[in-house]
Amino acid sequence: MKPPRFATWLLATFAHPDRREEVQGDLLELYTYWVETVGERNANWKYNLNALKLLRPLATSKNVIQNAEPPFFLSPAMLRNYLKIAWRNLVLHKGFTAINVIGLAVGLVTCLLIILFVLDELSYDRYYANADRIYRMTIYGRMDKKDIRLAYAAGPAGQALQQESPGVEAVTRLRKEGALMVKNGTDIVREEQIAFVDSNFFSVLTIPFLKGHKALALIEPNTLVLTETVARKYFGKADPIGKTLQMGHLGLFRITGICANVPSNTHFHSDMFASLSSVKTGKKWLASGAYTYIRLREGYSIGQVEAAVPALVRKYIAPEIKDFFGTTFSEFQQKGNTFTFHFQPITDIHLHSDLDDELEANSDIKYLYIFSAIALFILLLACINFMNLSTAGSVGRSKEVGIRKVLGSIRQQLVSQFLAESVLVTFLALGLALGLVLLLLPSFNELAGKQFTYRTLVGGWMLPGIGLACLVIGLLAGSYPAFVLSSFRPILVLKGTVQSGSRSGWLRSTLVITQFVVSISMIIATIVANQQLRFIQNKKVGFDKEQILVLQDTHVLGDKLNAFKDELGKLASVVRVSRAGFLPAGTSNQSVDGVVVRNGSEVSTHRTKSYYVDEDYLPTLGIKLVQGRNFLKATPSENSNVLINEAAAQAYGFRNPIGKQIAITGDGTEGSKRTYTIVGMVNDFHFESMRQHIAPLIMFYGHDTGQLALRIQTGDIAGLLRSIEQQWKARTDNPFSYSFLNERFNTIYQSEQRIGRLVAIFAGLAVIIACLGLFGLAALTTHQRTKEIGVRKVLGASVGSVVVLLSKDFLKLVGIAIVIASPISWYGMHEWLQDFAYKTDLSWWVFALAGLLAIGIALATVSFQSIKAALMNPVKSLRSE
Amino acid sequence: MPGSMKRAFLGEFEEVVLLTVAILDEDAYGVSVTQEIEQKTGRSVGFSTVHTTLQRLEDKGFLSSRMGGATAERGGRRKRFFNVTAAGRKALQEVKQIRETLWSALPPQTLQLIGG
Numbered sequence: 001m002k003p004p005r006f007a008t009w010l011l012a013t014f015a016h017p018d019r020r021e022e023v024q025g026d027l028l029e030l031y032t033y034w035v036e037t038v039g040e041r042n043a044n045w046k047y048n049l050n051a052l053k054l055l056r057p058l059a060t061s062k063n064v065i066q067n068a069e070p071p072f073f074l075s076p077a078m079l080r081n082y083l084k085i086a087w088r089n090l091v092l093h094k095g096f097t098a099i100n101v102i103g104l105a106v107g108l109v110t111c112l113l114i115i116l117f118v119l120d121e122l123s124y125d126r127y128y129a130n131a132d133r134i135y136r137m138t139i140y141g142r143m144d145k146k147d148i149r150l151a152y153a154a155g156p157a158g159q160a161l162q163q164e165s166p167g168v169e170a171v172t173r174l175r176k177e178g179a180l181m182v183k184n185g186t187d188i189v190r191e192e193q194i195a196f197v198d199s200n201f202f203s204v205l206t207i208p209f210l211k212g213h214k215a216l217a218l219i220e221p222n223t224l225v226l227t228e229t230v231a232r233k234y235f236g237k238a239d240p241i242g243k244t245l246q247m248g249h250l251g252l253f254r255i256t257g258i259c260a261n262v263p264s265n266t267h268f269h270s271d272m273f274a275s276l277s278s279v280k281t282g283k284k285w286l287a288s289g290a291y292t293y294i295r296l297r298e299g300y301s302i303g304q305v306e307a308a309v310p311a312l313v314r315k316y317i318a319p320e321i322k323d324f325f326g327t328t329f330s331e332f333q334q335k336g337n338t339f340t341f342h343f344q345p346i347t348d349i350h351l352h353s354d355l356d357d358e359l360e361a362n363s364d365i366k367y368l369y370i371f372s373a374i375a376l377f378i379l380l381l382a383c384i385n386f387m388n389l390s391t392a393g394s395v396g397r398s399k400e401v402g403i404r405k406v407l408g409s410i411r412q413q414l415v416s417q418f419l420a421e422s423v424l425v426t427f428l429a430l431g432l433a434l435g436l437v438l439l440l441l442p443s444f445n446e447l448a449g450k451q452f453t454y455r456t457l458v459g460g461w462m463l464p465g466i467g468l469a470c471l472v473i474g475l476l477a478g479s480y481p482a483f484v485l486s487s488f489r490p491i492l493v494l495k496g497t498v499q500s501g502s503r504s505g506w507l508r509s510t511l512v513i514t515q516f517v518v519s520i521s522m523i524i525a526t527i528v529a530n531q532q533l534r535f536i537q538n539k540k541v542g543f544d545k546e547q548i549l550v551l552q553d554t555h556v557l558g559d560k561l562n563a564f565k566d567e568l569g570k571l572a573s574v575v576r577v578s579r580a581g582f583l584p585a586g587t588s589n590q591s592v593d594g595v596v597v598r599n600g601s602e603v604s605t606h607r608t609k610s611y612y613v614d615e616d617y618l619p620t621l622g623i624k625l626v627q628g629r630n631f632l633k634a635t636p637s638e639n640s641n642v643l644i645n646e647a648a649a650q651a652y653g654f655r656n657p658i659g660k661q662i663a664i665t666g667d668g669t670e671g672s673k674r675t676y677t678i679v680g681m682v683n684d685f686h687f688e689s690m691r692q693h694i695a696p697l698i699m700f701y702g703h704d705t706g707q708l709a710l711r712i713q714t715g716d717i718a719g720l721l722r723s724i725e726q727q728w729k730a731r732t733d734n735p736f737s738y739s740f741l742n743e744r745f746n747t748i749y750q751s752e753q754r755i756g757r758l759v760a761i762f763a764g765l766a767v768i769i770a771c772l773g774l775f776g777l778a779a780l781t782t783h784q785r786t787k788e789i790g791v792r793k794v795l796g797a798s799v800g801s802v803v804v805l806l807s808k809d810f811l812k813l814v815g816i817a818i819v820i821a822s823p824i825s826w827y828g829m830h831e832w833l834q835d836f837a838y839k840t841d842l843s844w845w846v847f848a849l850a851g852l853l854a855i856g857i858a859l860a861t862v863s864f865q866s867i868k869a870a871l872m873n874p875v876k877s878l879r880s881e
Numbered sequence: 882m883p884g885s886m887k888r889a890f891l892g893e894f895e896e897v898v899l900l901t902v903a904i905l906d907e908d909a910y911g912v913s914v915t916q917e918i919e920q921k922t923g924r925s926v927g928f929s930t931v932h933t934t935l936q937r938l939e940d941k942g943f944l945s946s947r948m949g950g951a952t953a954e955r956g957g958r959r960k961r962f963f964n965v966t967a968a969g970r971k972a973l974q975e976v977k978q979i980r981e982t983l984w985s986a987l988p989p990q991t992l993q994l995i996g997g
Contacts, residue, residue: 022948023932025958026911030928032954033916046928053929 003031004044007051016056023054078413082420089421090428096776097425100386103772104429104473107382109436110765112466113444114375116452118368124265124350129206130295133169134346135302137161137292138355141339144606144651151355153341155281155288160316161341165308167300172197172204173290174268176359177279180248181556181734182272184234188734190553194247195270196279202259204295205346211241212257218275222250225257225273250278264451267349268359286320286594287666291359293346302343309341324594324665325605337605357590367755374762377518381766383477384511385773386422389780390481391508401485402493414486422478423471430470447757480507509813512777515770516817516854517824522763523850524825525832528842529756532833535840536749541584542685542694544622548741549717550583551708551724556734561705567727573714578616581704584687585744593698594665597652608648609687609695612702618643618682620711628658628680631701638701641679648696649681657681662698676700689748690838709741771861774810778862782806782869789869790877799870806866807859814858818851825850891943891972897922898934899943899973903965910949910960911935935963943969 008024015023027050034043072078090097128134137158141148158171175196182191199218202209202225209217210228217225224245231240240255247253253274262269282288296302317339318329325332332339344353351365404414438454445452456462557564561579569577582591595606615631615638617623626646631638642662649657657678666673684694714720721738728736746753782789789802826842833839891899901917902909915931918924938944949960965973987995 019932019936019961021958022911022961025952025955025960026928026932028955028958029912030915033912050927050929053927054932 001032001035001040003028003047004051007048010055011051014055014057016054016059017061018059019056027051027054074416078416079420082417083424085417086421086424090424095779096389097428099772099776100389100425101429101432103385103769104382104426105432105436106765106769106772107379108429108433108470109440110378110762111375112433112437112457113440114371116456117448117450118372118375120265120450120452120456121351121363121368125267125346127206127263127265128204128346131347132345133296133298134204135294135296135305135343136346136349136353137294138342138344139289139339140342141337143337143339144604145336146607148607149355150289151291151353151358152289153292154285154316155290156283156285156316157312157341158290158292158294161294161305161308161312164312165305167297167302167305167308168294169297170200170204170295171292172201173276173281173292174198174201174270174359175276175279175281175290177250179553180250181553182248183246186733190735190737191272193270194272194274195268196274196276198276201273204293207262208260210258210260211239214257217257218273219277220256221275221277222253223256223275223278224253225259226255227259227261227271229261230271231255231258247274250274253278265350267346267353267362284320285316286324289357294343306343313340325596327603327605332605335605361751371758374522374759378762378766378769379473381515381518381769381773383473384515385769385776386425386477387480388508388511388773389776390418390422390478391484397485398488398493401488402490405488405490406494411486415482418482418485419475419478422482423474426470426474426477430466447754447761449754508777512774512810512813513817513820515766515773516814516858517821519763519766519770520817520821520850520854521825521828522759522766523853524821524846525829526756526760526763527846527850528825528829528840529752529759529832531840531846532836533749533752533756536690536752536836536838537746539686539690539838541745542623542683543584544711545584545742545745547712548621549710549712549720550580550739550741550744551710551728552737552739553706553734554579554708555581555705556732557705560731564727564731565708568708568710568724571720571723573712573716573720575711575713576616576620577711578620578709579614579703579705579707580617580620580709581706582611582613583707583709583741583744584621584685585741585748595652595698596663596665598661598663599653602653604652606651606696608651608698610698610700611687612700612704613643614701614703617699617709620709621685622711623685624683626681626683627656628678630680640674640676641701642676643680643682643699644678645682645694645697645699646684647694648698651696654678691836693837767857771857774858774861775865778806778810778865781809782865786869786872786877789872790874793870793874794878799867802870803863803866806869807862810858810862811855814854818847818854822847822851891976894930895934895938896973896976898931899938899965899969902935902938902944902963903970903973907962907964909963912960914963938969939963941968942966943972 011024011027012020027047030050031043031047034046038046125131136151137153139148139150139153155173158173162168162171177194177196179190179192180194182189197218200215201218202214212225217223224247226234226240234240234245235243240258242255244252244254259273262271276290281290294305296305314329321327321329321332321339350362351368353362354364401414404417434457437457441452441454441457444450554561554564565577565579568574591610591612593608593610595608597604597606611617613631615633618625618630628643631641631643644652644657649655652660652662654660658681660678661675662678663673663675682699686694687697688695712720724738725736785806789806792802792805826847829842833842897918898914901914901921904921905913905917911928911932914935915926915928918926918931935944935946939946943966944963945966946961946963949962951957951959
């Protein structure tokens, strides 16, 4: 007789685990009893009923001890336990936890900020529809053994290319005409970000259109599209469509559309778009230019479009070369000259393009690499710290590991325990880091020239990515201590033999050395970058840039300018005034001319930058004449005379340039070709940034009224500015704006200054992290050697000798780090300096200074601990057990 | 021990089971308790009810249990034997005392009516 099988199975499976055995037994016993008393049928019925009532499918055993098997090392109960124990350990060692968390947090902050920066830099110009098919057409040429690399293309080039090559789907152009005085009613505002664009501009570079017709808005001349912000600036809440603005000398413009603000990650930042048909674009290829963007037709490669360029050049450029320089295109090429068009993906412009006449100064992928490397290094430092401290603390915890093992911990559980600790620390640090980033964001924005908000930080994949990265960091940083500690043999550990002897000591030293190599290299980089900055700012520029006041936009005075100039000249503190539309630094006019030089039978063609200056220009700026004479005042014959600089004389092959003649090609029309006589040669002054060698320069006689340069001599600059402004106000409603030439010079090196400041900050952070690590390590080693110090003191060691003993080891490591860091940073900075035509020398004292700094910092950090240990009463340290 | 701090309520069936365990002394386990109640009270009780009550009494701290040795019958499965704890004895006493107080408070004429 057997009880019903299904009920038995149910009971065996779903009865309460703690009661299963007795319940099964009891029911079996009762079943025999029931069969005897009430018969098999009833017994079966009763058995089934009772069995069903006794099912406890959801019950779990309350008796864990009974279970001899260790629980799965990742079971929820164990995970909870790991975290609980980890938390207790962190709270127990508050000091080390703080050092670890702060160190890691500083590393993470740096890393996060740099990631924000790098991601933003990488996102430039990627938001257009079909951004991957948009290219910018640029000029590449070689003349006079010099490369000509221009960011724009010849004015008609884009449209011509579209006709020649089926691969070009659309062409659009953008031109800049400099700043304009925009007049709305009686208000006059100087607007610098005005772009003149083709009517299809917004269809190719798809900036969203808010009002007006995207394709029709800019067809007619004198039409204007404003960005949202500018529209609000001029018209407030009123509907701007159909309203007009007076755009300087270009006349009245009617507003036909409103577009969204140009995103900050765009390689141009115009906020007013006028129709290109409002301005004259030259018909000659060699004397016109516009930033030209093409969109490829789907299925075509840029190579197919490039293949059409040689035919284009032969068809349009070759005849113009003949007109301009009088030589055939093949002769032109035989002399090693070239002229062609290049194409760059629009997404590459911000990071990879460094051509002449860029719309805005672009960034450089190199700096992105440098910053990413720095971020990685700083994070590495923080991780090293963490590993170092945990491994160093291993001696203190080896007993714990021993006991745990004796009580039955398996290795996986121990590893998980230590990993849980490091992950916990990482996430504490992450929380702190996120808070700090939010706090620092405004200052960082200012430093890096960006507009990040907390949205950038929490948006998209940022947070999950950061979380995941932190988990990985925690696991990696915790891996070494986890695996080393869990490998301890309990017997040896509990007996007191500590195994973490020379091996982990060696590793720890390596880690400290790595940290200091990074820190010292960055200190050196900071010093060298600052030295170079100071060098280029203090280098003699070939003229006297101090005490020169520049009045801007003086062309608005029109006929009254001469009277204004004479008036200024009479002021006591003004030494000399010059009409100086062309100035060595900051926004000023730019001009380039084709030059044909006949030197004996030799004919050479050149492309030379040119200035238009008056007779006051040289004395006002303090530029020295090497040979010949300056322009004479108000002499009509001066119009066919020029001054050149020494570099130009050399390029043209004149040993004695005075009296020599040069021919200027003009804009290719017959009337614009002219021959000039050189009457003077000026010394080579720096009219461009020191990244380049001084280029040849021609100075024509002319009155460019764009700016006035004033050589002043006064201590009361504010008073002088007031009186000048009064005179200005008496003559015009336009805003009065001025600058100082030396300040304009400094702004040329803004990007270098920014880099210098950032590197300095990162160097500081690296040093802080390294110090935190060293501090923790010193605390641990002195703690371990408490007894030794006690014994030494009892035996008569002095405080000084103990301090030396404790500091010596660390200083040795810093010494090794100096030896490693010096050549690395020498190479790195040597490479960086190659960017500059004029550069400072890398002198030995920079390395010595950085080394001394590192030693000093290390000593200060370590000595706090070692002096404390050395001063301790030996009675205390020896008594403790 | 749960239940030892606060005064636990003892239900009627719980009282019967607890008393039966006390009566069976060293030999109280699921089957014997069930059969004893059936014999002594003449009422038919389900084993599952008895089992659940035993468990509840143990949770309340009135019973303690231990596993017996392996047996030849019942598929070699062990029995769980129950003992009344001190708390259990105290609870039984209290119930008895309450009963006696109530009985003694009964007026004599009522007592006669009941047939005492």
